[in-house]
Amino acid sequence: MATVAEHYENLLADYYSWMFGDFAGKVETHHRFFFVNQIQPTKSGLAVDLGAGPGFQSIPLAQLGFRVLAVDLSRRLLEELHCRCGSLPITPIHGDLMNFTAWGEAPMELCVCMGDTLPHLPDFESVTLLLEQVYLSLEAGGRLVLSFRDLSLELHGTDRFIPVRSDADTVFTCFLEYESNYVTVNDLLYTRKEAWELNKSSYRKLRISMEWIVEQLEKAGFTLHQRELTNGLVTIIAGKPEA
Numbered sequence: 001m002a003t004v005a006e007h008y009e010n011l012l013a014d015y016y017s018w019m020f021g022d023f024a025g026k027v028e029t030h031h032r033f034f035f036v037n038q039i040q041p042t043k044s045g046l047a048v049d050l051g052a053g054p055g056f057q058s059i060p061l062a063q064l065g066f067r068v069l070a071v072d073l074s075r076r077l078l079e080e081l082h083c084r085c086g087s088l089p090i091t092p093i094h095g096d097l098m099n100f101t102a103w104g105e106a107p108m109e110l111c112v113c114m115g116d117t118l119p120h121l122p123d124f125e126s127v128t129l130l131l132e133q134v135y136l137s138l139e140a141g142g143r144l145v146l147s148f149r150d151l152s153l154e155l156h157g158t159d160r161f162i163p164v165r166s167d168a169d170t171v172f173t174c175f176l177e178y179e180s181n182y183v184t185v186n187d188l189l190y191t192r193k194e195a196w197e198l199n200k201s202s203y204r205k206l207r208i209s210m211e212w213i214v215e216q217l218e219k220a221g222f223t224l225h226q227r228e229l230t231n232g233l234v235t236i237i238a239g240k241p242e243a
């Protein structure tokens, strides 16, 4: 099985944005989400995007006035982000999000870890540790936004085959295998060259439930401002209380 970094390098990074289709639409959706939830700079203006990928959250946050540190393990996705972000104040940082304090610009006003990055962490202890570190690194009144897929409910039989996206030259399918705490994600990518070629790679995701993450956030000291589970996607806005 590949590590997360290998999986993105060998298969996913080159097709990540393609999987979602409309890049500008995805940026616009997040822009609206941040705007509606009044996530705009009022303090230091520093935002840290953990697992930034190609910038679906970093770009709208910078458009809204934040200075963004965009942390990711994938050089290819950070290069794409760099190409797409123009003169917006976004600094791509290649590294493990568990070490985000090493880039040392705390305290930050906002931390986001969105679009299913959290389940990429190796174990539940890492998630708990990350939440504790984020809490310590936030300004009083600062906020944390999380979104991830709730994999706690198990799919069975052929429902475990997920058609991700296809076009005339590319077919992306995913097959899920469940263990008690993890799901093995098998990505199958067919691309049409002279003939159809198959590239396949697997990695593991954590099965994080909304109840568990809420408990961990509260233990770390956060106040819950919003929690939502829609179409299997958990979205949470939590805050560090004002001093």
Ligand SMILES: C[S@@+](CC[C@H](N)C(=O)[O-])C[C@H]1O[C@@H](n2cnc3c(N)ncnc32)[C@H](O)[C@@H]1O
Binding pocket: 004, 008, 050, 051, 052, 053, 054, 055, 056, 057, 071, 072, 073, 074, 077, 095, 096, 097, 098, 113, 114, 115, 116, 117, 120, 121
């Ligand atoms: C599912 S993507 C989410 C990207 C983006 N936030 C979005 O909404 O599409 C997960 C991202 O997290 C990155 N990632 C996973 N584990 C990481 C880690 N330990 N440190 C830094 N980045 C990580 C991956 O390289 C990938 O870009």
